[in-house]
Amino acid sequence: MNLMDIAEASLLTPYELDTNKLDHVFDHLVGPKTDLADLYFQSKRSEGWVLEDSIIKSGSYNISQGVGVRAVSGEKSGFAYSDEISMDALLASAKSASAISKAGQNGRIKSWERQTAYTALYSPENPLDTLTESEKIELLRLADKTARSASPYVEQVIANIVAVHETILVADQNGHMSADVRPLVRMSVTVIIEKDGKRESAGCGGGGRFSLTYFTEADRIKGYVNEAVRQALLKLEAVDAPMGEQVVVLGNGWPGVLLHEAVGHGLEGDFNRKGTSAFSGRIGEQVASKGVTVVDNGTMQDRRGSLTIDDEGVPTQCTTLIEDGVLKGYMQDKMNAGLMGEKSTGNGRRESYDSLPMPRMTNTYMLAGEHDPQEILSSVKNGLYAVNFGGGQVDITSGKFVFSASEAYLVEDGKVTRPVKGATLIGNGPDIMNRISMIGNDLALDDGIGVCGKAGQSVPVGVGQPTLRIDGLTVGGTAA
């Protein structure tokens, strides 16, 4: 079965819905001034297991489904949803959503066209079924055992595993119908250690759009555990972080959170259409150092941030945001692209059927440069080398962003010396991008754990970058 068949069989047929009935819904939804209208059917199953105190402490199974109904007229969006998939619910939602523009008899779909040509970036297989319950639990027990034998100082191990299987179907006013079946798995291990009366904690994990068997592959769990233990032990030795502006070298991979916050959000179409981003109206301008090329790529196989099609039915793509330091384009959904005279870049995403889509990132990363990472570190007289981060946040209007280093070291005379305590780094996106002075040749993406929040909606994303040298970023430490 292709994705469309799977989606129709699970989202339309059981509720006695077919294209004739959807025609009827669009009749009630679309008016002469409607620019865009769609129905978003979604069904989602997820399962999670938690180990703590060396026992399988809890497990949960969640089922949700529903349909979101949207009508857009110019800059206006009307939206209603129902957690019941039925003709009555669809008509009631269509009536509510169409209130922003008078609807009536304009929505007749001429012919329905099922979009099936795109290539799926992941398997439609239900990840919940890829391991038995006993096998899932065994993975958690393995994490516990491995952690407790990795270090005598491990006091507590919390491990969890989550699998999500989601089927979506989008039908729009042009008669386009698209479907996707999305797996998503994630595992994480957190350890709490105690040594000489001092306690610390650290976590590590990974995941993506594939089967749970990913975690059974050789040394996968051992890798997470050892990394969590290493980071926690390191924190015990950490000295106070410096304060004030420092030369900062960022490690590759997950520190790409920098790009996500410093430029990513500011390049989302909605903010730029409204002129509220620090990057608004700057296409074609030099917004970053030469050599800096940043892309948002939703087309990477199996990646956590990837999507075969976005939540508006548009196939994802690799969008160049910044090329050699010059701002090239924004990430767009259908509505904002339409209003800005552009095309959707396949970045229209939503947390669920009960939320409106918005331009969102997928996998956002900077392309590699030519410097050896060691060469970059050697170039720093005094500074900070930050290799692991918690989260970040940005005020897209002022451009100010933060991200919290969880593993960082002092750099003294080109040498990485002592670990420092967690500290927040703060900067101004457009400004910081111009202070990137060296770009490593070691591009890496994160391990598949990123979650991005915007306007109350969370979606899975990826980030990545090579090692970078930034000539001045304010470090929120306590050591003068």
Next chain:
Amino acid sequence: MMTIQTSKEELIALSQFALAEAKKQGASSAEVGISRGDGLSVDVRMAEIDKLEYHRDQGLGLTVYFDNAQGAASTGDLSEGAIRDAVRAACNIAKYTSEDDCLGLADAELMATEFPELDLYHPWELSAEEAIETAIRCENAAREYDPRITNSDGAGISTYSGFNAYANSHGFAAVKASSSHSLSCSVIANEASGEGMQRDHWYTSSRLATKLDSAESVGRTSAEKTLERLNAQKLSSREAPVMFIPQLASGLLSHYKSAVGGGSLYRKASFLVDSLDTKVFPEFMRLYEQPFIPQGARSAAYDGEGVATRERDIVTDGVVQTYLLGSYSARKMGLQTTGHASGVHNLTADSTGQSYEEMLALMDTGLLLTGLIGSGINGITGDYSRGATGFWVKGGVIQYPVEEITIAGNLKEMFANIVAVGNDWDDRISTRTGSILLEKMMISGE
């Protein structure tokens, strides 16, 4: 339109069906929560509708126990068939989870038996037209306030009302009806030079539509807050006193709540492990809980496990009076639940008596903190480092706005370093606290 009584009875009936089904499928005990509500939210921008959203949510979450092993499931479909499937899924999970003596319902004798009227349910019959008109009035008030307000992120109005049922196999079953309404506005200001765009916002919220501030005042205040941010500067790094405005003071106290919360304590993942009866704050600090405030943001007669809530001191004379425990963490620690399975129900911090102006005067020279960004807090060590915005204050008088700085310290020391708690409460915030002045923090900047 269903009456309140019918809605309540319907949720109770569904909860009893779920519990009966759990029993039928072999569970030794079970608990279930069901919520159902609806609402409307309207966003306008540049005097036009931006979004009109109708909300209708429902969900059921249940936990079954087979002796001391647990399984949980949730569903958005409240049909009997879907509930039966959810119970089945939960029971299946319980076959694989481990026995844990600390799991299970809270003890039966702790269940709430009295349900005072808390006056939390005041639905607002707000039409889309009226909502749009009000939001536009709000945004207009902001945009017309000053020519330097050059753009808008819009104004939004939202109303939500609904029911939350909780029942367990001790025979406890109750439904809480509640409503919440809010109006907010966010605008953007620019200096004539066009450099340094700034955005800020303001909002009003209440359980009663009639208690919301006027659309015009919300709009004007959002404009004032935004204009105040223009020409913000960086500071050079320094150590200085920091005054947290009430909204952020409430955040500071929430770090205390997490640190003495059962979840962090039984894992020993808190910087306040073994802090009961010890002095964490200065002598003058008193924090107390009042769960029965009519229309209160966090008012409740029972917690998330049906346990009766009660008025109590959390901190007296700076000394920790109680941890904040649910039944699981309590059993892990060999204690009894304190009725905090769903957090603290209306926390108040006693003021040391100063008004906002007096607090500024008391600080004399330092940072008035009005915004925090990022989440740089280590709950185990209490290390704290976050992005900050605010105003530099000299001689008790605001000098200029500051941005792109961080404040850092350690929460344990920060709590001990509290100098005063103002009486400038912000009624929108569930924690009733005035501004909090800290003796010193490290400010990192240029």
